[in-house]
Amino acid sequence: GENVEQHPSTLSVQEGDSAVIKCTYSDSASNYFPWYKQELGKRPQLIIDIRSNVGEKKDQRIAVTLNKTAKHFSLHITETQPEDSAVYFCAAYPGGYQKVTFGTGTKLQVIP
Amino acid sequence: DAGVIQSPRHEVTEMGQEVTLRCKPISGHNSLFWYRQTMMRGLELLIYFNNNVPIDDSGMPEDRFSAKMPNASFSTLKIQPSEPRDSAVYFCASRPDRGVVDTIYFGEGSWLTVV
Numbered sequence: 083g084e085n086v087e088q089h090p091s092t093l094s095v096q097e098g099d100s101a102v103i104k105c106t107y108s109d110s111a112s113n114y115f116p117w118y119k120q121e122l123g124k125r126p127q128l129i130i131d132i133r134s135n136v137g138e139k140k141d142q143r144i145a146v147t148l149n150k151t152a153k154h155f156s157l158h159i160t161e162t163q164p165e166d167s168a169v170y171f172c173a174a175y176p177g178g179y180q181k182v183t184f185g186t187g188t189k190l191q192v193i194p
Numbered sequence: 195d196a197g198v199i200q201s202p203r204h205e206v207t208e209m210g211q212e213v214t215l216r217c218k219p220i221s222g223h224n225s226l227f228w229y230r231q232t233m234m235r236g237l238e239l240l241i242y243f244n245n246n247v248p249i250d251d252s253g254m255p256e257d258r259f260s261a262k263m264p265n266a267s268f269s270t271l272k273i274q275p276s277e278p279r280d281s282a283v284y285f286c287a288s289r290p291d292r293g294v295v296d297t298i299y300f301g302e303g304s305w306l307t308v309v
Contacts, residue, residue, distance in 0.1 A: 116296075118300075125301060125302050125303055128297050128298075128299075131297065171237065173298075175296060178291075179225065179244045179249060179291060181239055181242055181250055182289075182298055183239075186236045
């Protein structure tokens with residue numbers, strides 16, 4: 083089955099700096115890679131996703147890159163703000179009626 | 195749509211008692227997932243259903259756990275008997291599984307404490 087590894091497990095950055103979270107996956111059939119943000123006491127919510135036919139996708143301060151050959155994808159947050167502090171999960175999914183495999187999460191702390 | 199609805203939101207129960215968690219997926223979604231989240235183990239997939247049929251229950255920790263989906267709009271996760279190590283947040287999630295929409299939508303979670 084799919085195995086998703088996520089690094090780092092914790093990340094502290096100064097407000098205004100960039101943050102990068104990296105994930106690798108094992109199943110070459112995976113073709114959909116969502117990222118979820120989970121604030122303390124809340125549910126995980128989708129913030130951005132990318133499909134295997136795209137190398138990069140941006141949404142304001144958030145971007146995701148995908149390297150299918152190397153089987154890794156990354157989340158980039160620029161100009162970080164205190165409200166970006168949360169746990170971020172990556173995931174991989176081969177489509178169809180398959181399950182989604184999540185990474186172990188990265189706790190991001192943005193220091194004002 | 196109101197989103198994925200879970201109940202109860204919080205439950206405190208004594209060890210040995212039966213616990214039933216309930217979930218109503220988003221209308222029209224074909225897949226339903228039960229996840230457990232703890233600090234130590236992160237987000238674990240317990241079981242998922244497609245069109246009300248269990249597809250993969252390999253994540254169900256032991257026979258004390260059972261899940262059902264009697265119809266497209268309702269699912270339960272039951273723990274009997276409950277143990278303190280079952281304390282966690284249990285999330286239900288649903289997914290459309292139609293065409294290119296692959297996003298999983300999570301409910302607010304059921305916070306379970308077994309004392």
